[in-house]
Amino acid sequence: MMIVRPIKADDHTALRELASKTGPGFTSLQDNDQQVAAKMENALKAYNPATRGAEALFLFVMEDTETGEVVGVSGIESAVGLTEPWYNYRVGTLVHASRELKVYNQLNTLTITNDHTGYSELCTLFLAPDARHSKNGSLLSKSRFMFMAEFPQLFSDHLIAEMRGYSDENGISPFWEGLGRHFFSLDFSEADQLSSMDKVFIAELMPKNAIYTNLLPQDAQDAIGKTHNATTPARRLLENEGMRFTGYIDIFDGGPTLEARTNDIRAIQDSHYVKVHVADIQPEGELYMVSTNDFEDFRCCMTPLTSVGKHVVTVTPDVAEALNITEGSTVRVVPLSSGRRF
Structure with a gap:
């Protein structure tokens, strides 16, 4: 039987093993000793009221009770953007029109924002490939809603989930190649890893003005709001619970951010x-x-x-x-x- 429970100190080795399997673009759990150690430390602090901060990270693991093996991890950030800026792009529309020339063009734009500051975030959902059956993924993801329903005082009234953006079979993100690389001069995997540790460089290097998406390569435009193939089932699951894409995307891979009022989530409400x-x-x-x-x-x-x-x-x-x-x-x-x- 599979159970989901809070992470414990002796789960570190299992968490590190799961991190080695996530792959490029999985920002919140990377194949990196320093990040895994920091994530474990923050999670253990969250479950102790004496050390819990305003941006508490509640991590959970899925354990097979028959074997004792940890096969998955999921998390909830109680709030984002309170101590470090939380960035994403908002997809907007600008109209360029001329009555004399009989021209009317609607153009999509990307504007960097901090609109989700203070929201709670679903994060770090990863299930080992061998365990992806028997609705284990649904349990691992939705069990977080049960925790939120039980302890609502720990979370915001609004909830977001960043979905992993599209990349090809070689791990190349067309959105990054068409936009981010011009400002950061880094490979996607390197920038992604840096962003998980320190977000200051984002503010220093990202363009401050709106970006016209029609100036991007077509494959970069097509990747806006598109999920990674391995993440599509997780997106559908959250959408079935009431979360929606409202036009915000990740600044690195263009993946969609889903959001909802916390109490409107089906599993919490029912x-x-x-x-x-x-x-x-x-x-x-x-x-x-x-x-x-x-x-x-x-x-x-x-x-x-x-x-x-x-x-x-x-x-x-x-x-x-x-x-x-x-x-x-x-x-x-x-x-x-x-x-x-x-």
């Missing part, structure tokens, strides 16, 4: 409490996410549920053990995908 009855039966049917209400020992798994009374559901002993719950415990539940509720 989740609710039930009591558990533990019985050695095998429920069938729709999968539910089931999560505990502990903070440091938060756990979430997916399983079918059987209703046995008003606000009472049956779970198997295996599920109870995985979640560290007992007869009569209170848990939060919601369908893994949109559907009926108890």
Whole structure:
């Protein structure tokens, strides 16, 4: 059984192993010892109220309870842009018109902004290739909403998620090659790695004025708002939960930023409490996410549920053990995908 739980200090080796598999363009978890160590340190601080900062990083891992292997990671930044600027491009429109010449042109532009300052961010979602089956990706991503529903005071009223932008089979980003390289004189992978460690150079080198997209190479224009092939399923999953692309893109690879009001997310809005009855039966049917209400020992798994009374559901002993719950415990539940509720 797969469970999602807060990261712990002894997960460092597993996190480093996952980072070695992410590939170019995965800014938030790179094949870099320094970044992984810093991310682990920040995450451990987030789960300690005495050391938690305004921009807390809550990291979670997916663990196979049968083998003890960590197969995935996901995260939530409680707020972005409070201590270092948070940059993206806003896609806009300018009209150039002349009545005398009978010319009317609508031109797309890119303008650098800090519009999402203070928003919470879904980040660092990565599942090992061998574990990409049986809806594990859905659980790893959506379990974060259960944590946010349980501890809303830790997060903003608005939520964003930056999607990895398109790159070809050689890891080349056409958006970067058509735009960013002219200002940074760096390879995409190098600039991407630097941005994860220090964002000051972005402000120093990025153009301050609006950029007309029609002046970019066609392949760079085509990449605006386009996700990496491996990220498309994650985008669809978040869009099904209520997040939308509203015209903001990543300044490096042109990937879309999805956003929503936090309370409008389906899994947050529809989740609710039930009591558990533990019985050695095998429920069938729709999968539910089931999560505990502990903070440091938060756990979430997916399983079918059987209703046995008003606000009472049956779970198997295996599920109870995985979640560290007992007869009569209170848990939060919601369908893994949109559907009926108890």
